[in-house]
Amino acid sequence: MNTLRIENKRASISVRSPIVVNQLGAEIRAALADHWSRPLIIDHPADRAPWEIAPEADVLLTRPLAGWHKAPAEKPAGWPFGLRWIQTASTGVDFFPAWLLDGPVVTVGRGISADPIAEYVLAAILGFEKRIHDIRPRSREQWKITPLGSLSGKTIGIAGFGAIGRAVVERVKPFGVNIRVLRRSAWPYVIPGVEPADSIEKLVEVSDHLVLALPATTRTARLIDADVLARAKTSLHLINVARGRIVDQNALLQALDEGRIAGATLDVTDPEPPPDYDPIYDHPKIVLTPHVSWTGGEDVKRLADKTLVNLDAYAHGVPLADVFDRNLEY
Incomplete structure (x- = not known):
């Protein structure tokens, strides 16, 4: 959470504005809207399956509660489309299908709650x-x-x-x-x-x-x-x-x-x-209690901060933070 951001107030000509599918809500959108990389943010409709994303997107921001419990056992045709990075709001990834973890780099919300x-x-x-x-x-x-x-x-x-x-x-x-x-x-x-x-x-x-x-x-x-x-x-x-x-x-x-x-x-x-x-x-x-221990804090702000740190890194082409390790399974 204290990771230093790589900031650049003006996007370099060589940096392509990332296309981001946002499944994390309005507060995360607001936090990302003024990012120096000028991301194009696509708000994912709540009534659409979370894996049915815009094929031109290269970043997916998601959470387990977005509807991943209904995901098919086999990855959908075309998945992962153009995705290059997936950021999850959760620390654990066991709510997601295995095929989501077997593709683009996945970063997790480690420590947020x-x-x-x-x-x-x-x-x-x-x-x-x-x-x-x-x-x-x-x-x-x-x-x-x-x-x-x-x-x-x-x-x-x-x-x-x-x-x-x-x-x-x-x-x-x-x-x-x-x-x-x-x-x-x-x-x-x-x-x-x-x-x-x-x-x-x-x-x-x-x-x-x-x-x-x-x-x-x-x-x-x-x-x-x-x-x-x-x-x-x-x-x-x-x-x-x-x-x-x-x-x-x-x-x-x-x-x-x-x-x-x-x-x-x-x-x-x-x-x-x-x-x-x-x-x-x-x-x-x-x-x-019904899995609520993570609530009540500044988890949205911390998630936004973590996502901004990784968006900085992604736009600059440097390693992302809190990457899911397939060998360790977390």
Whole structure:
């Protein structure tokens, strides 16, 4: 988000004005309209499939909610037409068809919603410990002192140390907690107050609150399964703000029913949304929200800033930022 822009107040004669299909709304259009490259912006009709784009376009700005869940299994005839770059609003790409990722360079909205998601995580942790809504007295008879939980001395486990994981660390540090983090890549340096975890099993064993902030890949699918949950403390509170398929939901429900873990806060599920009558909807130990943890921040402004940085780079012919890596799957 702090990437420096390559600005040029006058478009060079050698720079062709990019033709941009915009599926991200009026605010993004307004941010791009005055760009020095003089882009021709085509607003995509809301009632048209997101892959049915103007064939002359070389840039596509899109998001999962544009209708990609209805995409055909095989790429449409002519795809990707003249596209040379696709910018997505989301960090994860699992909502898109595989053929969208197997063509022009794809850049993602990495880190855009890290702050509101981290605030959601903090709210979930404090809500679990303090239980303010649960202890509200409804009568004089219910007016009783009930001991509340505390974060001091507790262990916060974080699986995934991208922008979301780092934002969570910043917010929980002042509460006097122990922080353990599992990350895929090697630790390049020591982070004060953060202790690395060697495996998901080791992380689960010590965590009182476990935050899932991992990308959804073939390696992370069903990462939290029955075997992993069997290692958990009975006090464990699981928080998933990543993707539903990282958790084996049947194993999670069984662990909750049998009292082997204490609770879960789920902003994502598999499938999403869950089918009617799924026990996840009214389970007494689950706080369920409809994939909203990313909302409430300045995500539109941050997305616009990120897109402008990449539009600068694209117009100058230099590498783009936050490119999707097909090998890592994020």
